[in-house]
Amino acid sequence: MEKIRLGLIGLGLMGTPHARILKKVEECDLVAASDVDEKQKAVTEELGIKFYKNYEEMIGTENLRGVILAVPNHLHAPIGIACAQKGLHLFVEKPIAQSVSEADRLIEAAEQNKVRILVGHQRRFSSLVEKAREIVTGGELGRLVGVTITWALLKPGPYFEGLLSWRKEKGGGPILINLIHEIDNLRYICGEIEEVFALVSNKVRNFPVEDTASITLRFRNGALGTIFLSDCTPSLTSWEGTTGENPLLYHDFGNCYQFFGTDGSLLFPQMKRRYYSDPEKVGWNYPVTEQGYKMVREDPYIKEFSHFCRVVIGEEAPRTSGEDGRRTLEVTLAIQRSGETGQPIRL
Amino acid sequence: MGRVRLGLIGMGMIGKLHAETMSRMKDLEFVAASDVDAKHQKTAEELGTKFYQSYEEMISKEKLDGVVVAVPNELHLPIGSTCAKKGLHLLMEKPIAADLESADRLIQAAKENKVHLMVGHHRRHNPLIEELRNIVRGGKIGKLVGVTVLWSLYKPKDYFRGPFAWRAQPGGGPIRINLIHEIDNIRYICGDITRLYAEVSNEARKFAVEDTVSINLRLAGGAVANIFLTDTAPGNIGYEANTGENLFFYHSPENCYIYYGTEGVITFPKMKKFFYRDAAKAGWQFPLCEEGIKIDREDPYTRQIRNFCGVIQGSETPKIDGVDARKTLEVTLAIQKSGETGQPVVF
Known part of the structure; x- marks a missing residue:
């Protein structure tokens, strides 16, 4: 080529x-x-x-x-x-x-x-996200009933200082900057989001921008999503703090997402599926079996730019098209607006 | 005053647990138990207490100081009021009553007859919960930022069958039955809830009652909380299974709550505290410290009955009285309502 x-x-x-x-x-x-x-x-x-x-x-x-x-x-x-x-x-x-x-x-x-447009949501090229999508859309969890996401960490003081002081202002906060990634991941793995609600708070930092939010999503397939988002708490329960995909940030090996289906649940990014292995022993009084998935780590950016080249020559359709990027933005902005109005928003 | 003399009304699943607890306790006299179903006579005999099929006969014949009432919700008001009129102190199983009006009438009946009304939200008596409350209220994790609660316990098919078919009907689902405990815990640990929103779904089981719920709460101090609850996904995450408090549930050593503060994060029930030791190295690029918290385990049901005895003797105040329990019921019902109307509820 x-x-x-x-x-x-x-x-x-x-x-x-x-x-x-x-x-x-x-x-x-x-x-x-x-x-x-x-x-x-x-x-x-x-x-x-x-x-x-x-x-x-x-x-x-x-x-x-x-x-x-x-x-x-x-x-x-x-x-x-x-x-x-x-x-x-x-x-x-x-x-x-x-x-x-x-x-x-x-x-x-x-x-x-x-x-053609390819929007740079590079996480769609993370092998972890690709695998999670395969597991969820492939029906390994049965019917998806819900997903929980936590993005909780502490942005250090200098993050907001000097030239970066716009990050204290409306629009510079964790909903538009960080949550948009979670929303795009969720849309890619679980499907379209049709309703959002958010309670937001700026009570910790007292900046004009939010520091914390509690969010509910309803997916078109009927599943529900619950998100806790905060950038002012000493925590590693976040994409950054668990996947190790940002080399500048510290991570350990916890989980930031959990997907729940009628036949199993998936811990992410530990990539462990829990299910009842004996159909005679199903329910809260029985243990669950845990199954791992072998993962190959690859650089998502290299995969993404290679993909862009194939998009340019028409060999592949963009994984995140303009429409897709627009929808992710629309959902994220709706979450922001719901936080301001206090009302749920249907998309 | 000598040993407190107690009776029990209702010997179903939870009533039997109370009977066993009271029969083991030396500092009280478990005088008698009653149930409309004569088959429970055997249990009463085994536990060395008298049995009545009619609770009215029991409370008029026996000289009691107080009763533990563990009957179906709609009987809480009539039976509770009758006992109050006899001057008997009340430990009512949760919820306080079937609806808010009944709760008000029961509170009124207790007041008029000058008896104490305590409600069986037994988790408040668990040392783990007490310690968590002390940590949060004592500022040991700084200012509270947010809380995440996860409850994903799979109810087996039998749970909904035969005499339990009501559990597949409105009011018999996880909001009224299970979530109320989570709400009471949050209220006990954090304080009042000022605003809430809920999305509910019954897409998985297709019963008339919900199977999955996502909830956002705003707390009086400005923090937010999330709850994700489903009874139709194999997860083994939930207070019952994780604390090992009730060994009917398979005991899985997981965390069901995370409390996020500005200075620390606590996982529950593992009771680990995460924090940055050095203020100059606080933020997402630095590792976190982890510290255990020592807790002495004690059976919450035993402590609950002991508190009830102390209340009767005038040496203690109830850990949760009628007014407090009414508030927990009010919030729980508001979640149900928000799920139905799609609108937030403000308190």
Whole structure:
């Protein structure tokens, strides 16, 4: 297969590691990257790719097939649309856009210009999530009745300081920044969410943004979801604190999700399925049998970018399409709104 | 005052447990027991206590100080009031009554006849729960941020059959029967509930009654709590199975509650505290410390009866009186209502 020529826009917190990873992806050739900040040129020199200060110049000059968008959320739609108009396939970092209406405009532009969108919800490429999806959708748990998610940890003081003080303000908190990942995971594993409710609190940090939330979801298949979210408690019960997929954070080997079905339950990410092995001995007075799954750890980012290359050449349909990214955003924003209004929201 | 003289009304599953408990206790006199079903005479004889088929005959013939009432919910008010009129102190099994109006009338009857009314939320007498309450209220995990409660115990088919077919009907499900204990625990440990929301589902069993529930609570101090409850998934997670308090349930050493504070996290019933030892190394990139908490186990049913005797003798106050138990019932019924209407309930 001919290497796909890609460019990257935005060499910030996400873009810089993306550039490094893209250099390791066999299917693509990262030829250039752009950033409004000239300082980021150093990264491109290190990687031996061209640097542009102006992304428009980059997409006009280089003969690219696709771009990786790792710019601030409010620029996803305008830059994405400009790239689509040049016929470039789009990898858009999550969230797809800052609002549902902007997501719609981006999706429409992609359709009109016949380019495909892959939204960067990289957890869908985690082998743990892939396995959980296979177990749940494959019926190994019987009929899914519910799922519990805990995302509880302590963000350290510096997380909110200096240039990052926007994280104290509305929209900079754990619902839009962190929970969106949990929502996308749940949609991928359990199916569509059709109703949400949230109680939110900022009583610990007293910032304008929430620090804690208690959330209920109803899935279209009838299952219920319960989420506890907090960034102000000394806990490792979170995706980050249990999966080890973020090398910057400490983790041990607990569980952050538990899936419940009529025939079994699944502890995640320990990947242990519990069920009654003897049909004569089913019920709360009997022990459960526990079964493990052998897992192979793979780098989800490399898998994701390889997949993007196959999306560009039309070999695969995007695992997280624009519509999918839009829906994940819509559900997450609805949770935020429910927290504000105190009312459940049907989607 | 000599040894407290107690009688028992109702010798079903829980009544029998009370009978066995009272017959073992040296500091009281278990005078007599009654049940409409004569087959229980044998148990009474084995336990060395007199048996009556009519409770009215028992309370008029025997000189009693108090009665333990373990009859079906709708009989709590009529039987409780009759006993109160005879000047007998009451230990009513939970729930206090079938509905709030009956609870009010029973509280009134006890007040008018100057007898104590105590309610059998026995978990409040478990040393594990008492310690958890002391930890939370004593600020030992800082300010309370949130609570997660999981109850996933599989009810076997027989649970719903024959004379127990009412358990498949509205009111006979896990909210009224099982969840009420969780609500009372949360109220006892954390204080009042100010707002709640519930989603219920009966999709798995398709009975008229719910099988799965997701609940969000706001607590008076500003913390939030989640409850996920299902009686149709093999999980073996739930207070009954995890504490080993009632060995009818298969004892699995798991955690069913996690209490999250700003300075620490407590798992229950393993009673492990997690925290950051060094304030300069607090946050998601650092390891957590784990510390055990020593608890002396003691049978909660025995302690409950002992408290009842102390109340009768005037040396103790009831761990849970009628007004308190009415509040637990009120919250539980509100959860049922929220599930039906799809609306939050505010207290």
